[in-house]
Amino acid sequence: MMNTSELTLKPQDLTESRLQLHYAVQFIAAVGKALVPPKPDESHVSLGWNPQLNYFVSEIIPAAKPFQVALDLVTLTSLILDRKGNQIAEFPLDQKTLAEGINWLKGEINKLGAEAQKIALIDYPSDFPDSPLARGAVFDATQEPQRRELMGYYADTYLLLQDILATTQGSSPVHTWPHHFDMATLITLPGMHDGEPMTIGVGFSPGDTSYNEPYWYVTPWPYPETTNLPALEGGGFWHTENWVGAVLKAFEIKDKKVQIRDFLNSAVKAAQFLLQSVDRLD
Numbered sequence: 001m002m003n004t005s006e007l008t009l010k011p012q013d014l015t016e017s018r019l020q021l022h023y024a025v026q027f028i029a030a031v032g033k034a035l036v037p038p039k040p041d042e043s044h045v046s047l048g049w050n051p052q053l054n055y056f057v058s059e060i061i062p063a064a065k066p067f068q069v070a071l072d073l074v075t076l077t078s079l080i081l082d083r084k085g086n087q088i089a090e091f092p093l094d095q096k097t098l099a100e101g102i103n104w105l106k107g108e109i110n111k112l113g114a115e116a117q118k119i120a121l122i123d124y125p126s127d128f129p130d131s132p133l134a135r136g137a138v139f140d141a142t143q144e145p146q147r148r149e150l151m152g153y154y155a156d157t158y159l160l161l162q163d164i165l166a167t168t169q170g171s172s173p174v175h176t177w178p179h180h181f182d183m184a185t186l187i188t189l190p191g192m193h194d195g196e197p198m199t200i201g202v203g204f205s206p207g208d209t210s211y212n213e214p215y216w217y218v219t220p221w222p223y224p225e226t227t228n229l230p231a232l233e234g235g236g237f238w239h240t241e242n243w244v245g246a247v248l249k250a251f252e253i254k255d256k257k258v259q260i261r262d263f264l265n266s267a268v269k270a271a272q273f274l275l276q277s278v279d280r281l282d
Helices: 011-024 026-035 098-111 144-167 259-281
Strands: 048-050 055-057 067-072 077-082 087-092 175-177 182-193 196-205 215-221 237-239 245-249
Touching (some): 011 026, 011 144, 026 067, 048 144, 048 175, 067 098, 077 098, 087 098, 144 182, 144 196, 182 259, 196 259, 215 259, 245 259
Antiparallel strands (some): 055 067, 077 087, 175 182, 182 196, 196 215, 215 245
């Protein structure tokens, strides 16, 4: 796990690179939406993580030559890999537009025998972050240190979430969601509340409208009352504006490799306690 005491970048230094990556992963999401069989939880459009390569990846796409689409975060390169992770084709996104990227992807996928004509960028609601990239601007690969740092956060989070999956019943596979660009697992608890499942989202955001910096979160659903929320370990705190969840901001982490794990473990326990209290009231 990264040594956060060695970080020299400030939160605002990551914003532009975060947006560039957020738009770059839309190629993977577009392929998933078009060519992966739909799933009830919409995870067919989500991004997987390859921990050996530290790439975002799609599912394996069935075709005459099965493949998956990937993104190298550090070099900002769109890739097509075979089912073993070997590279078939690459397209450096630097100084290229979204349209050029999707056209390259469709051309390469057509060669592999899949229905490339179905692929189109996903049209999200108004809360998708704005960027000049949406209006024809080109990608810019100059900020490699920032992208490398963001890659490290995702790589570390993937390992932390795998630990949670191994020890927590009801945990979903780890997905990164292209709409908000957060990597997460969803823990489903026994019982219902008002006809809805009780869940705990555990994940990482590289920054958004709530916090313009990377942070980890644990969100119980339904949202609990905000009075007498349990104390959290690792320097975490409770966010209560518009949504309720435990938060640990990356740039407040000291030189403690266990701090994120302590936060997540304590926040999951706190969320379980809060939801069990709701269940007892039903």
